[in-house]
Amino acid sequence: xxxxxxxxxxxxxxxxxxxxxxxxxxxxxxxxxxxxxxxxxxxxxxxxxxxxxxxxxxxxxxxxxxxxxxxxxxxxxxxxxxxxxxxxxxxxxxxxxxxxxxxxxxxxxxxxxxxxxxxxxxxxxxxxxxxxxxxxxxxxxxxxxxxxxxxxxxxxxxxxxxxxxxxxxxxxxxxxxxxxxxxxxxxxxxxxxxxxxxxxxxxxxxxxxxxxxxxxxxxxxxxxxxxxxxxxxxxxxxxxxxxxxxxxxxxxxxxxxxxxxxxxxxxxxxxxxxxxxxxxxxxxxxxxxxxxxxxxxxxxxxxxxxxxxxxxxxxxxxxxxxxxxxxxxxxxxxxxxxxxxxxxx
Amino acid sequence: xxxxxxxxxxxxxxxxxxxxxxxxxxxxxxxxxxxxxxxxxxxxxxxxxxxxxxxxxxxxxxxxxxxxxxxxxxxxxxxxxxxxxxxxxxxxxxxxxxxxxxxxxxxxxxxxxxxxxxxxxxxxxxxxxxxxxxxxxxxxxxxxxxxxxxxxxxxxxxxxxxxxxxxxxxxxxxxxxxxxxxxxxxxxxxxxxxxxxxxxxxxxxxxxxxxxxxxxxxxxxxxxxxxxxxxxxxxxxxxxxxxxxxxxxxxxxxxxxxxxxxxxxxxxxxxxxxxxxxxxxxxxxxxxxxxxxxxxxxxxxxxxxxxxxxxxxxxxxxxxxxxxxxxxxxxxxxxxxxxxxxxxx
DNA sequence: GTGAAAGCGCTAACAG
DNA sequence: CTGTTAGCGCTTTCAC
Numbered sequence: 001x002x003x004x005x006x007x008x009x010x011x012x013x014x015x016x017x018x019x020x021x022x023x024x025x026x027x028x029x030x031x032x033x034x035x036x037x038x039x040x041x042x043x044x045x046x047x048x049x050x051x052x053x054x055x056x057x058x059x060x061x062x063x064x065x066x067x068x069x070x071x072x073x074x075x076x077x078x079x080x081x082x083x084x085x086x087x088x089x090x091x092x093x094x095x096x097x098x099x100x101x102x103x104x105x106x107x108x109x110x111x112x113x114x115x116x117x118x119x120x121x122x123x124x125x126x127x128x129x130x131x132x133x134x135x136x137x138x139x140x141x142x143x144x145x146x147x148x149x150x151x152x153x154x155x156x157x158x159x160x161x162x163x164x165x166x167x168x169x170x171x172x173x174x175x176x177x178x179x180x181x182x183x184x185x186x187x188x189x190x191x192x193x194x195x196x197x198x199x200x201x202x203x204x205x206x207x208x209x210x211x212x213x214x215x216x217x218x219x220x221x222x223x224x225x226x227x228x229x230x231x232x233x234x235x236x237x238x239x240x241x242x243x244x245x246x247x248x249x250x251x252x253x254x255x256x257x258x259x260x261x262x263x264x265x266x267x268x269x270x271x272x273x274x275x276x277x278x279x280x281x282x283x284x285x286x287x288x289x290x291x292x293x294x295x296x297x298x299x300x301x302x303x304x305x306x307x308x309x310x311x312x313x314x315x316x317x318x319x320x321x322x323x324x325x326x327x328x329x330x331x332x333x334x335x336x337x338x339x340x341x342x343x344x345x
Numbered sequence: 346x347x348x349x350x351x352x353x354x355x356x357x358x359x360x361x362x363x364x365x366x367x368x369x370x371x372x373x374x375x376x377x378x379x380x381x382x383x384x385x386x387x388x389x390x391x392x393x394x395x396x397x398x399x400x401x402x403x404x405x406x407x408x409x410x411x412x413x414x415x416x417x418x419x420x421x422x423x424x425x426x427x428x429x430x431x432x433x434x435x436x437x438x439x440x441x442x443x444x445x446x447x448x449x450x451x452x453x454x455x456x457x458x459x460x461x462x463x464x465x466x467x468x469x470x471x472x473x474x475x476x477x478x479x480x481x482x483x484x485x486x487x488x489x490x491x492x493x494x495x496x497x498x499x500x501x502x503x504x505x506x507x508x509x510x511x512x513x514x515x516x517x518x519x520x521x522x523x524x525x526x527x528x529x530x531x532x533x534x535x536x537x538x539x540x541x542x543x544x545x546x547x548x549x550x551x552x553x554x555x556x557x558x559x560x561x562x563x564x565x566x567x568x569x570x571x572x573x574x575x576x577x578x579x580x581x582x583x584x585x586x587x588x589x590x591x592x593x594x595x596x597x598x599x600x601x602x603x604x605x606x607x608x609x610x611x612x613x614x615x616x617x618x619x620x621x622x623x624x625x626x627x628x629x630x631x632x633x634x635x636x637x638x639x640x641x642x643x644x645x646x647x648x649x650x651x652x653x654x655x656x657x658x659x660x661x662x663x664x665x666x667x668x669x670x671x672x673x674x675x676x677x678x679x680x681x682x683x684x685x686x687x688x689x690x
Numbered sequence: 691g692t693g694a695a696a697g698c699g700c701t702a703a704c705a706g
Numbered sequence: 707c708t709g710t711t712a713g714c715g716c717t718t719t720c721a722c
Contacts, residue, residue, distance in 0.1 A: 052715030118392035397699030
């Protein structure tokens with residue numbers, strides 16, 4: 001095994017506790033011994049043992065990150081690597097490790113989180129999703145374990161630190177963009193209504209539609225699992241309505257790509273026949289054809305802020321619950337065009 | 346903090362070591378005490394402390410997973426979540442945790458791995474990529490730390506346990522598919538030649554081309570960073586050649602999607618004007634338009650096998666180096682069609 | 691400013 | 707089969 005603190009101590013001619021103090025950058029230590037010890041550490045290639053440290057001061061310097069269940073294909077959404085990038089950045093900077101947890105089924109996920117918490121493997125946890133009635137959330141709440149969620153918690157919003165976008169407002173804004181382009185029949189396509197993000201974005205859509213005095217129709221709202229076979233049917237039904245939509249608000253870029261391809265199969269072009277706007281601005285949305293008009297939610301920043309909040313919270317149990325709203329911007333690209341143009345073609 | 350082994354011992358009226366034995370499922374322990382202890386554990390909500398365990402028996406029950414640097418957009422490739430799924434599956438099953446490491450720059454990545462190793466945070470490491478002259482690989486080799494790579498190591502192939510596909514053969518097969526379809530001018534588009542996977546797939550392409558007596562031309566080989574702006578130019582040059590290709594072998598599905606869109610910009614359709622085949626069979630390749638003819642490399646299985654190998658190796662330092670080749674299959678879809686058809690249209 | 695000693699929670703001989 | 711006794715490597719009072 002590696003060099004231990006004792007060996008360093010002996011080599012430097014001091015006590016182990018002194019070496020420990022040097023590691024911790026203790027104030028009351030003479031520059032001379034400090035230098036001496038540091039030299040010995042370097043020469044011997046000393047590195048503190050995380051386990052021993054953790055055991056001695058009941059902390060782990062690591063953060064748990066919980067991805068959603070991989071049962072659906074949602075995990076393949078580039079959202080996750082991107083948010084991980086943000087988390088990693090601060091973790092690396094502040095010398096934290098990242099423990100990843102996911103699972104095929106919901107039950108497996110809970111098990112994973114329980115293990116992290118019970119075994120004392122992490123100091124805190126970041127939830128990369130938010131859905132109604134989440135057993136993981138309940139568990140964390142019950143154990144009073146430090147955690148933050150990316151997205152808006154489905155309950156106890158004021159007691160749970162979370163980092164989110166204003167999805168209602170962005171939903172409203174992006175829908176308004178379609179309205180400004182002259183569209184009057186605008187449908188909404190989103191994923192599971194168990195996800196808070198879907199709910200919020202649809203709510204924004206609703207607000208814009210109603211404020212503009214346009215019809216907020218049941219038939220205009222489609223909820224389908226990401227790109228599943230059933231999705232194709234749902235979308236086709238939309239276009240068999242007496243008044244098919246000319247504009248689509250879609251809750252996720254990846255879904256948009258799927259929908260665009262479905263539409264093409266039905267012989268409809270985007271944006272010539274139907275305009276599409278969506279959310280996230282993942283990298284793909286820029287290089288797909290047509291490039292997507294989409295809400296940039298600044299995924300990296302979501303991860304970055306969440307990690308910072310969590311570390312604050314971990315270091316100070318009394319840190320109050322915070323809500324951080326990361327601003328969004330709208331990327332205008334080619335998937336949406338004016339209704340006029342649509343008609344003239 | 347949580348319940349300790351001592352408290353359980355006292356409650357069950359046995360010694361701590363007995364409790365420890367029960368936890369470890371030690372053979373020589375009477376069913377009676379075993380039951381008694383288990384009952385106490387359950388009642389008190391006991392969970393062993395991972396740190397203390399690790400410290401006492403110098404092991405961590407966790408695996409480090411190293412993703413490539415996030416400097417380029419490669420991280421957004423659905424390959425990674427998918428391979429993580431495979432790793433997670435066995436990790437969960439065998440009660441291992443997953444420590445994730447990545448970094449913006451190469452240097453940061455090395456730092457991350459060093460920390461994992463030096464601080465004794467992981468028992469072994471999985472490298473999710475393989476490139477030439479990788480400092481991380483060198484470090485691991487030098488420290489003689491247990492690790493496996495997914496892909497083919499750039500050096501010391503026989504000494505390093507790795508899980509890979511036969512990328513040369515798959516490259517050859519899929520190129521042959523294009524040849525069988527009657528294509529004679531076939532180009533190759535791949536990412537960085539620092540990546541072994543690119544090299545192998547191109548090599549397969551070369552073999553097929555040469556075996557068929559077709560021209561293996563310098564101008565037919567394009568290496569471009571994934572979907573970068575430069576990529577567009579490189580691709581356009583390809584089609585300004587005196588004999589532009591009618592078939593494209595592309596080293597990665599995501600790249601294919603980018604290329605298809607570029608081509609469309611130039612007014613060329615896939616597969617009508619040019620046929621495309623590629624690799625990985627990520628979920629997107631099935632729902633994109635056209636669906637991609639691609640090599641299914643069984644990503645999940647790669648992760649699954651890698652994790653198993655690593656755990657074997659961790660448990661038994663003497664485990665010999667292995668090479669596991671995960672078989673590939675070819676998914677025939679619509680992005681490639683016969684040269685005849687191409688001409689007739 | 692530094693050392694001695696106790697202990698974090700668990701495991702692993704060694705006895706018996 | 708089970709209890710006793712040492713630690714694993716580090717931190718942290720408490721003295722000096």
